[in-house]
Amino acid sequence: MTSRFGTLLRQLRCAAGMTQEQLAERSGVGVRTIRRLETGEPTDPRLGTVKLLADALGLAPDERRRLLAEAGGTPEQEAPETQEAPETPEAPETPEEPPGEVPPVRGPVVPPAFREALSEAASTLAQAVSGRWQREEEQRGVHDPFPLPVRWRPMAPELTDHWDNINRAPAGVTSRPLELTGTLDEIAGTYRRIPSGRLVVLGRAGSGKTILALRFVLSYLRTRTEAEPVPVVFGLGSWDPTALALRDWLIDRLLRDYPGLAADGGGGETLAAALVEAGYILPVLDGFDEIADGLHRPALEALNGTSLPLLLTSRPGEFASAVAATDVLTGAAGIELTDLTPDDLAGYLPRTVRRAANGRWDPVLTVLRERPDSPAAARLSAVLSTPLMIVLARTVYSDTPGRDPAELLDSARFPTAEALEDHLLDSFVPTVYRHRPPAGPAGRGTGGSGTDRNW
Incomplete structure (x- = not known):
């Protein structure tokens, strides 16, 4: 046998979604033997062992012939023969994949008939x-x-x-x-x-x-x-x-x-x-x-x-x-x-407004960029650090004509981060329902509700 047999056996096992331990359990062939076969040892695998493995893998006829051929067998040797007794069960071993190798395919283990x-x-x-x-x-x-x-x-x-x-x-x-x-x-x-x-x-x-x-x-x-x-x-x-x-x-x-x-x-x-x-x-x-x-x-x-x-x-x-x-x-x-950054806001929010409203977010983004340590900027950056809050801000200010996001920097109106969050949450649902399309034929709205943007 050449190493081609071991490579083919491993490929067929992975395609069947089995680990070496699972193949050993189904075939009655010891896991150490399977491991040696897949790594190119021994050089003279017994055909009875190969057939047990082929049966456990549920191979199609052409795959079975390939495996037997790589093991040194021929189609004629597929005739019934005295079956070798399963090898003595061996103590369970740790999985075969050493660190650094591509993990085995994790998948179903199913009897061939099903x-x-x-x-x-x-x-x-x-x-x-x-x-x-x-x-x-x-x-x-x-x-x-x-x-x-x-x-x-x-x-x-x-x-x-x-x-x-x-x-x-x-x-x-x-x-x-x-x-x-x-x-x-x-x-x-x-x-x-x-x-x-x-x-x-x-x-x-x-x-x-x-x-x-x-x-x-x-x-x-x-x-x-x-x-x-x-x-x-x-x-x-x-x-x-x-x-x-x-x-x-x-x-x-x-x-x-x-x-x-x-x-x-x-x-x-x-x-x-x-x-x-x-x-x-x-x-x-x-x-x-x-x-x-x-x-x-x-x-x-x-x-x-x-x-x-x-x-x-x-x-x-x-x-x-x-x-x-x-x-x-x-x-x-x-x-x-991890949290989103002011650079993420600068790349996202300007692209959420209509062309006619280009620049709507510029005053806010300028403060966040040039005066990040100011109380107003620090509060707003802390709030707009998650996708959920950014989506809320986008819905309230980018998707609604006449709303000015610069008000988010108003320290008198929003003295804390919690006040900003409450404002965005309280404004979101009315904004969504104001823009919601009419009900469809079955009486159900075709647009999304507040929960549709739950992150």
Whole structure:
């Protein structure tokens, strides 16, 4: 055998969405043997072993022939032969991927007989999810005129797991931290570099956590392969971890949001249950902080009771308190969203007004740029440091004729940052409803409401 066999075996395993441990469990071939085969040892693999692996992978006939040929076998040797007894089970080992390698494809592990049906259902779900969140982005005006530059930095290390666990490093091997800085359009790529498939996103109110979650889903789906799960957003506010296990709750939410998944998934299960149990769902758990008081600790314990890949968003305080009360999220890397800057405002706000109103924001931006330490500028910069507040200011002053944003610098009217925030919030809803289009044929408005711009 040449190293081509090992390369092909690894490719087929990853395409099936299996780790070496999962392939060992399904085939009865020891994980050490699989590891040696994938790295080019031994040079004389037994055909019985290769056939066990081919069966466990559920290979199509042409793939099976290729694998046998690379192992030195021929189609004639596919005739029935005495099957070798499975190798003696070996002690579980740490995952095979050393730090620095491209993480393995994380995806469904499904018996071959059900793979095609569930893969088709997952593809249909992916289309529905993509369409839903594309419409949501449009309603929120995320691309009008362009997405605000949400950025992040690594989370405080005391809130994350060891890098060796995040990187799934073998015992005794020290791994290096991942580079965890980036911008909105890079979130799917950042997630894919995390071997554990677990990421926590922290950010204060209005910092862009939900928009980042939506962007993650859409970006991930654009490049998703059939070997990868479907990212689905789940609002965590309705989950009571003391009453319903995580997987059961995910199934319930899928049935509510995607009724077509109530169809038969085989074995007396719904499609929703079959997709969750087979690993076809990548939960995007939005709003850990919105879980009811007293339930954050059991929620984190429940998340640690599963090995599901996931992306979790939260405000910092609630997540830090849960970590202090129990433990970090096992295997999870973490990022924290950073504030927007006056330069971000200068690049965004002038492009939100009509041509006839060019210059409307100039007096405000000039003060922020030239007198940043003045009380009025400091207050306004502090308020306009999150996407939510910038969207509110844009709606009230850019989208409304006759409104002058220079009033935001009035220290007598707005002596504190809280007064500025209250003003923007109080002005937002009347402004939106004043501009809202007439009701459609069914009596429902076709424009967005205040909640449509919730960041």
